Each structure stands twice: as C-alpha cells, then as structure tokens.
Amino acid sequence: MKKIPTLKGFADWLPEQAVIREKTVAILKDTFSFFGFQPLETPSLEYASVLTGKYGNEADKLIYLFEDRGKRQVGLRYDLTLPTSRVLALYQNKITFPFKRYQIQNVFRAEKPQRGRLREFTQCDFDIFGTSSPLADGEILLVIWNSLKNLRFKNFLILINSRKILEKILEEAQISPQKRKSVLQTIDKLDKQPKQAVEKELSKKGLNLKQIKKIFSLLEKTSPDEEIKEIFSFLKKNKIPRQYWQFSSSLVRGLDYYTGPIFEVKIVKPKIGSICGGGRYDQLISLLGGPEIPATGASFGLERIFETIQEENLWPEWTPLRTKVLVTIFSPQYKDVSISWTSALRKQGISCELYLDEKKKLSKQIKYADKKKIPWVIIIGPDEEKEKKALLKEMASGKQEKLTLKEIVQKINGGKIK
Amino acid sequence: MKKIPTLKGFADWLPEQAVIREKTVAILKDTFSFFGFQPLETPSLEYASVLTGKYGNEADKLIYLFEDRGKRQVGLRYDLTLPTSRVLALYQNKITFPFKRYQIQNVFRAEKPQRGRLREFTQCDFDIFGTSSPLADGEILLVIWNSLKNLRFKNFLILINSRKILEKILEEAQISPQKRKSVLQTIDKLDKQPKQAVEKELSKKGLNLKQIKKIFSLLEKTSPDEEIKEIFSFLKKNKIPRQYWQFSSSLVRGLDYYTGPIFEVKIVKPKIGSICGGGRYDQLISLLGGPEIPATGASFGLERIFETIQEENLWPEWTPLRTKVLVTIFSPQYKDVSISWTSALRKQGISCELYLDEKKKLSKQIKYADKKKIPWVIIIGPDEEKEKKALLKEMASGKQEKLTLKEIVQKINGGKIK
Numbered sequence: 001m002k003k004i005p006t007l008k009g010f011a012d013w014l015p016e017q018a019v020i021r022e023k024t025v026a027i028l029k030d031t032f033s034f035f036g037f038q039p040l041e042t043p044s045l046e047y048a049s050v051l052t053g054k055y056g057n058e059a060d061k062l063i064y065l066f067e068d069r070g071k072r073q074v075g076l077r078y079d080l081t082l083p084t085s086r087v088l089a090l091y092q093n094k095i096t097f098p099f100k101r102y103q104i105q106n107v108f109r110a111e112k113p114q115r116g117r118l119r120e121f122t123q124c125d126f127d128i129f130g131t132s133s134p135l136a137d138g139e140i141l142l143v144i145w146n147s148l149k150n151l152r153f154k155n156f157l158i159l160i161n162s163r164k165i166l167e168k169i170l171e172e173a174q175i176s177p178q179k180r181k182s183v184l185q186t187i188d189k190l191d192k193q194p195k196q197a198v199e200k201e202l203s204k205k206g207l208n209l210k211q212i213k214k215i216f217s218l219l220e221k222t223s224p225d226e227e228i229k230e231i232f233s234f235l236k237k238n239k240i241p242r243q244y245w246q247f248s249s250s251l252v253r254g255l256d257y258y259t260g261p262i263f264e265v266k267i268v269k270p271k272i273g274s275i276c277g278g279g280r281y282d283q284l285i286s287l288l289g290g291p292e293i294p295a296t297g298a299s300f301g302l303e304r305i306f307e308t309i310q311e312e313n314l315w316p317e318w319t320p321l322r323t324k325v326l327v328t329i330f331s332p333q334y335k336d337v338s339i340s341w342t343s344a345l346r347k348q349g350i351s352c353e354l355y356l357d358e359k360k361k362l363s364k365q366i367k368y369a370d371k372k373k374i375p376w377v378i379i380i381g382p383d384e385e386k387e388k389k390a391l392l393k394e395m396a397s398g399k400q401e402k403l404t405l406k407e408i409v410q411k412i413n414g415g416k417i418k
Numbered sequence: 419m420k421k422i423p424t425l426k427g428f429a430d431w432l433p434e435q436a437v438i439r440e441k442t443v444a445i446l447k448d449t450f451s452f453f454g455f456q457p458l459e460t461p462s463l464e465y466a467s468v469l470t471g472k473y474g475n476e477a478d479k480l481i482y483l484f485e486d487r488g489k490r491q492v493g494l495r496y497d498l499t500l501p502t503s504r505v506l507a508l509y510q511n512k513i514t515f516p517f518k519r520y521q522i523q524n525v526f527r528a529e530k531p532q533r534g535r536l537r538e539f540t541q542c543d544f545d546i547f548g549t550s551s552p553l554a555d556g557e558i559l560l561v562i563w564n565s566l567k568n569l570r571f572k573n574f575l576i577l578i579n580s581r582k583i584l585e586k587i588l589e590e591a592q593i594s595p596q597k598r599k600s601v602l603q604t605i606d607k608l609d610k611q612p613k614q615a616v617e618k619e620l621s622k623k624g625l626n627l628k629q630i631k632k633i634f635s636l637l638e639k640t641s642p643d644e645e646i647k648e649i650f651s652f653l654k655k656n657k658i659p660r661q662y663w664q665f666s667s668s669l670v671r672g673l674d675y676y677t678g679p680i681f682e683v684k685i686v687k688p689k690i691g692s693i694c695g696g697g698r699y700d701q702l703i704s705l706l707g708g709p710e711i712p713a714t715g716a717s718f719g720l721e722r723i724f725e726t727i728q729e730e731n732l733w734p735e736w737t738p739l740r741t742k743v744l745v746t747i748f749s750p751q752y753k754d755v756s757i758s759w760t761s762a763l764r765k766q767g768i769s770c771e772l773y774l775d776e777k778k779k780l781s782k783q784i785k786y787a788d789k790k791k792i793p794w795v796i797i798i799g800p801d802e803e804k805e806k807k808a809l810l811k812e813m814a815s816g817k818q819e820k821l822t823l824k825e826i827v828q829k830i831n832g833g834k835i836k
Contacts, residue, residue, distance in 0.1 A: 038437065
C-alpha cells in the first residue's frame with residue numbers, strides 16, 4: 001500500500017476537528033438567519049474572465065486557473081465577493097433590496113503555505129447590498145458581536161475606523177492622491193511594527209519629516225466623524241457592551257476597495273490576530289461586473305475561529321461524538337437481543353450504537369467505547385436476557401448495574417420513558 | 419455592465435433554493451450523527467495520481483485535471499470514496515474501527531450537461547469501514563430509512579439485492595467469468611427498458627437463447643440468500659415498515675466494485691429515479707490506495723433530494739426567511755425609536771429586521787416585507803412614540819393594531835415576555 005499524501009497547503013479534517021467546524025458553521029448560520037440574512041451558494045469554478053483582472057496583479061497570481069475539457073478558461077473561486085457580484089448582475093430582478101445574504105464556502109489561493117494559512121480555506125461572508133445608510137454598517141457590527149457571543153468568545157475587540165477619516169488625515173498632511181494608497185499600506189503596519197519602523201518606511205516612500213509628524217499627530221487626535229458616531233450610537237442603542245468595540249484611527253484594512261466604515265476583530269487572547277474583517281465597499285460591486293450598488297459586510301475566517309476555539313478551550317463540555325451508549329453483542333447468539341435493545345433505546349431518542357461486529361470479543365467492543373469516549377456501555381448476556389434486563393456500565397467509574405429499559409433511559413437521559 | 423454567465427453545468431443557488439439545500443443537509447447530518455456517524459472533510463483538490471486510473475477510462479475522462487502553479491499534476495475531487503481511502507491509509511492509527519463516517523461535499527465531473535445533471539454536485543456519503551458483518555449493511559439501510567423519514571419522504575422504496583446472488587445466477591446460466599461484468603450491465607437496464615430490448619442486447623453480447631431464458635427464469639424465482647435474509651431480519655427487528663423495502667433480484671447498481679449486498683432508493687412519485695444507492699465494497703478501499711478493509715455504505719444525491727422536496731411540496735409550511743417582523747422607519751427622525759424596538763424584539767428571541775434605509779418611503783419598506791413574505795410589520799410614528807406603543811400590521815389580512823411590546827411579543831410568538 002503506497003500512501004499518497006494530501007496536497008501541500010490543503011487539509012483533511014478528521015472527525016474530532018470536522019465536528020467543531022460543523023458546529024461553528026451551524027452557530028454562524030443560526031445567527032445570520034436570526035438577523036434576516038439568507039444563504040447563497042455559487043459554483044467552485046468560474047470563467048477565468050470573472051476572476052482575473054479585478055484585485056490586481058498580485059491577487060491574479062494566486063488564482064488557480066486552467067483550461068477545462070471544453071477548452072474554456074476557468075478558475076477556482078478566489079473569494080465570495082466576485083461570484084456574488086456576478087449573481088447580482090445576473091439575477092438583479094429576482095432579488096429584493098436591501099439584499100442581506102450570507103455565503104459560507106471554500107476559496108482557493110495558490111499562496112506559499114505558512115503556519116495557519118491554507119490554500120483552500122472557508123470564508124463566512126455576510127453582506128448587505130443596496131443601501132448606503134450607516135444603519136447597515138451598524139447591523140453588520142451587531143451580527144459580528146452576536147456571532148462571537150454565540151460562539152462563546154470572550155476576549156475579543158472590534159476595531160472600527162473609516163476610510164473617509166484616513167483620507168482626511170492624508171489630505172491634511174498634504175500627501176498627494178497618487179501616494180495615498182501606498183502610505184495607507186504602511187500605516188496599516190502600525191499594529192504589528194514599532195512606530196520607528198513605520199516612520200522609516202514612510203520616509204523611504206518620499207514623505208518629509210513634517211508630513212510624517214503631521215500624520216502621527218492626526219492619527220492620535222482624530223476622533224470619529226458623523227457617520228462613525230452614528231454607528232456608535234446604533235451600537236449603544238443595541239446595548240453592545242463598551243469593552244467589545246473601540247475607535248481605532250490607525251486601522252486601515254489591507255484591501256483598497258473600502259470606501260467608508262471599516263472593521264476588524266482582534267482576539268485579545270490567544271494572539272491569533274484578526275478573525276473577522278470588513279467594511280463598506282460602495283464601488284466594488286460594479287467594478288467586479290455587478291450593478292452599481294452600495295455594499296457593506298464582513299467575513300469570518302473559519303480556520304481562525306476553529307483555532308481560537310481549540311486553543312482557548314471554549315467548548316469544554318463538547319464531545320465530538322453524539323453517541324451516549326454502546327450496545328455490545330455478548331456473543332453471536334445474543335445478536336438479536338442486542339439489536340432489539342438498540343432499537344428500543346433509539347426510539348426513546350437516545351443516540352446509541354450497536355457494535356457492528358458480532359464476532360469480536362466483548363473486551364474489544366468495550367475498548368471501542370473507551371476510545372470513542374462513549375459514556376455508557378450495555379451488555380446483555382444469558383442472565384440479563386432471561387430477566388429482560390441489561391447490564392449498564394458507566395465507563396468513567398467502571399460501575400455496573402442490572403437495569404430495565406425504563407431505568408436505563410431515566411439514568412442516561414434523566415428523561416421520561418415515551 | 420457586461421453580464422458574465424455561470425459556467426455551463428454549474429449552478430447558482432439563490433436564497434429560496436439554498437435554504438432548502440441547507441435544511442436538507444442539516445437533517446441528514448442530524449440523522450447520521452444520531453446513529454453514531456462522524457463527519458470527515460477532505461480537500462477539493464488532490465494529486466492527479468490519487469484520482470486517475472481507479473474507476474476505468476470512462477471515469478478518468480470526466481475528471482478535471484490540471485497543472486497547478488507549482489507544476490504539480492492535480493485534479494478536482496471526483497467522488498468521496500477516493501479521498502476517504504487516502505485518509506484511511508494516512509491516518510489508520512488515529513482511527514477507531516469500525517469507523518463510521520459521513521462526508522457531505524461537492525464533487526466534480528466534466529459530463530455533458532443534461533437535465534438535472536450538474537458538473538458540480540453534492541454527494542452525501544455515509545459508510546462503515548472495518549467490519550464485514552451484515553449488521554453493518556443493515557445499519558446503513560436503517561440510516562437510509564430514517565434519513566428519508568426525517569426529510570418527510572413518503573413514496574419511496576428501498577430495493578435490496580446482492581452481488582453474490584447475481585454472480586450465482588450467472589454461474590448457473592453458464593456465463594463465462596469474462597462476460598459477467600458486461601452481462602450485468604445489460605441486466606441493469608431491465609428497470610428502464612422492456613424485457614425484449616434486454617434480451618436482444620444479451621443475444622448481441624453472444625449469449626444463446628438457453629442462457630438468456632435461464633437468466634430470466636432465475637431472476638424471477640431467486641430468493642434472498644442467508645446474508646440478505648439476515649439483513650431483512652435486522653430491518654424487521656428495527657420495525658422498518660414492510661412497504662418501504664423489497665428484494666429485487668434484477669437490481670445491479672452500475673459500479674463494478676460491489677461485492678455483497680447492494681441497495682438503491684427509488685422515488686415512486688414523482689418519477690425522479692434513484693436518489694440513493696450503495697452497497698458493500700470489501701475490495702475497493704485497498705484498490706484505491708487504502709488499507710485492506712471491508713466497507714459498506716450509501717450515498718444520497720443532494721440535488722435529487724432537493725428536486726423531490728420541491729416537486730412533491732414536502733415542506734409546505736417551510737418559509738425561506740426566518741424573519742417574523744419588519745420594523746419600519748416612519749421617517750429619519752424616528753430612526754432611533756425603531757432601532758430600540760428592533761433591539762427589544764430580538765432580546766425576546768423574535769427574529770426581526772430593521773429596514774436598513776431610513777430615507778426610503780414607508781410604502782417601499784412595506785413592499786420589502788411583502789416581497790420577502792415577512793408576516794408582520796411594525797410602524798412607530800409620532801402617536802405611537804408618545805404612547806410607547808407600536809402599530810402592528812398583519813401582512814396577510816392587512817389588519818393593524820396599536821400595541822405595547824408585551825402585547826406584540828405575545829401576538830407574534832404566542833410566547834411570554836422575558
């Protein structure tokens with residue numbers, strides 16, 4: 001048997017991990033839908049012309065492109081905004097605006113694999129299309145906060161800024177419009193690098209000392225503008241505790257396309273960095289091939305959330321297997337009675353498994369329960385069968401008792417017999 | 419704005435469809451996990467060497483293959499059994515056997531697009547690895563039946579046969595081992611073609627009249643063997659009603675790799691054909707590069723299930739939007755009071771939306787509720803604000819009443835105020 005590996009930068013999610021991923025997605029979907037967002041699914045493959053030439057040369061290099069068997073130039077989904085803008089263009093008349101959609105799908109980027117960065121990963125986007133009101137930006141922040149609370153996150157901070165505020169700072173510091181994009185990219189590093197390093201880079205980019213000093217002083221003293229104030233008022237009216245969000249004048253968000261409020265969620269502990277980012281992008285949808293439509297939204301990275309849940313042990317009582325009881329088979333001739341017990345327990349709503357190999361020794365069967373962390377084991381041998389009872393063994397304590405079906409259901413479920 | 423289409427053979431699932439797909443997947447996962455199955459996720463991309471040369475030339479032609487940016491020969495997932503056998507090989511020591519896993523992911527096949535057949539579609543596989551006991555085959559059938567009941571399917575029939583029984587028939591009819599595969603492929607058509615056409619094809623394949631007559635008479639009079647009888651006994655002990663399953667000696671299942679019991683689910687009405695198929699494949703996993711391990715399982719086709727739910731209107735009360743109430747904004751100066759009402763209703767567990775554009779006319783806002791089939795609308799104008807009440811409008815009847823928060827919660831939820 002020659003073992004062929006998983007492709008570099010791609011992941012197999014074994015059950016213990018996959019269940020946490022599934023539960024996370026279920027919680028996010030539940031939160032999104034509670035706030036009136038609806039799902040959208042688009043194909044993994046798109047025409048190359050949909051994908052390329054949209055986010056610049058650097059991004060284009062990361063897209064998986066190829067020719068399909070019908071000689072079409074195609075590519076794998078790079079993000080979820082591009083396909084959504086295609087959908088908005090194609091089905092504009094079928095959609096009611098403001099359109100609140102979520103999309104949770106995998107995207108593909110041919111990046112150099114790094115720790116915690118995969119070439120196929122899952123984005124959880126939720127956006128509102130068709131309104132330029134700050135109410136929509138506020139609603140996105142509300143969904144972010146509620147999602148994280150529902151996921152049981154505690155140590156997080158939502159940073160809020162606006163591209164308009166940053167633009168104004170650069171204008172006041174007399175940075176020429178051509179240089180602004182590049183200067184913003186450097187300011188964005190203030191979060192990770194010492195101030196001196198950032199100053200040095202700005203100087204390299206041709207800014208004089210006066211301009212650099214001006215930028216720093218403005219970043220320090222700048223306060224929220226009217227729009228951001230309105231969003232803050234929205235958060236207060238929604239009683240989002242003050243410790244979870246703050247104004248951050250140096251927040252830039254890497255992508256060029258933001259036009260208004262921008263947000264980012266930092267995990268304070270452990271140092272995982274950003275697990276969610278977003279903002280308003282009123283011109284992007286038409287640039288991507290969609291209609292002219294204002295838009296705001298955010299995206300969670302599933303892998304980062306997963307990492308935090310694991311490292312912070314946020315779901316301590318969570319078990320990756322739902323099975324409460326393993327019904328063993330005492331010996332092949334006791335197979336039928338074990339089938340009946342399994343069936344009866346399942347009818348009572350108890351998730352249980354029958355050990356699916358009557359030829360295996362009882363000790364091997366009990367080992368299965370142990371390895372899979374199934375809390376209870378049932379054994380029905382000759383005595384038990386005669387008495388219409390079963391031996392219930394608690395795996396943690398090793399204690400065992402001969403009980404009736406009714407007693408077992410009550411013991412396991414604390415529930416009543418149906 | 420140039421509209422770029424979706425790739426041929428690929429689908430956009432808009433919210434009304436995507437919610438049904440999501441609910442279907444949620445029900446399947448819930449059923450699978452109740453029976454002790456655990457999720458597995460594998461990458462969309464694999465080394466081409468994992469994918470090709472496994473299912474024959476015809477299958478190989480359908481695989482999306484290409485060279486990635488690192489000059490690796492790669493391909494898109496063709497099914498879920500191949501990646502699972504790779505996982506079984508790589509992580510054999512981490513897995514507890516019998517291993518019960520489900521995998522719900524998209525697969526890619528470059529087929530000629532036909533009605534109801536997509537090039538990217540979702541398979542919902544559930545399999546048991548590591549036991550050759552008929553108990554495992556019975557458990558798979560149990561999960562099939564429970565899944566369909568949980569999805570509210572009524573008119574379905576599980577056909578059951580065994581490759582061993584078919585082999586015996588061919589042996590008795592003195593069909594040479596080399597011809598058997600081809601003869602089985604023809605017998606498989608009995609379901610869709612008249613008997614004469616099948617006879618003709620068998621004759622073309624070099625069978626004489628005696629052999630053909632023998633095959634048909636054996637197909638008619640053959641009854642379940644010991645193994646199939648044991649599976650039937652398992653189903654009876656689990657009280658699966660007799661109208662949902664039957665022995666079908668002419669059931670072949672297209673794929674060569676089955677070695678024992680085989681199953682297929684037919685939807686009796688509407689004529690959608692097979693929505694689920696499976697069986698035992700004890701040699702396949704090692705052929706695919708995995709360990710030598712017996713296996714049995716089945717797979718639901720998400721798109722076929724979706725079609726049946728739609729055509730049969732199986733979920734009549736199902737609404738694609740969870741939102742119960744739209745809170746409108748009477749005019750920009752009443753924005754704050756509407757924010758507070760939305761927040762208060764959400765705190766009561768009521769899924770509600772604030773209309774996210776304070777500048778739009780009330781009539782436009784109400785039209786949004788109408789189009790999205792939101793059953794209730796709330797309006798807070800000057801009078802209502804003064805009285806600390808809101809106007810609750812029932813969209814279906816057009817009736818409206820001025821009510822307090824408490825009264826509204828009781829009206830909508832039938833629930834009590836928190």
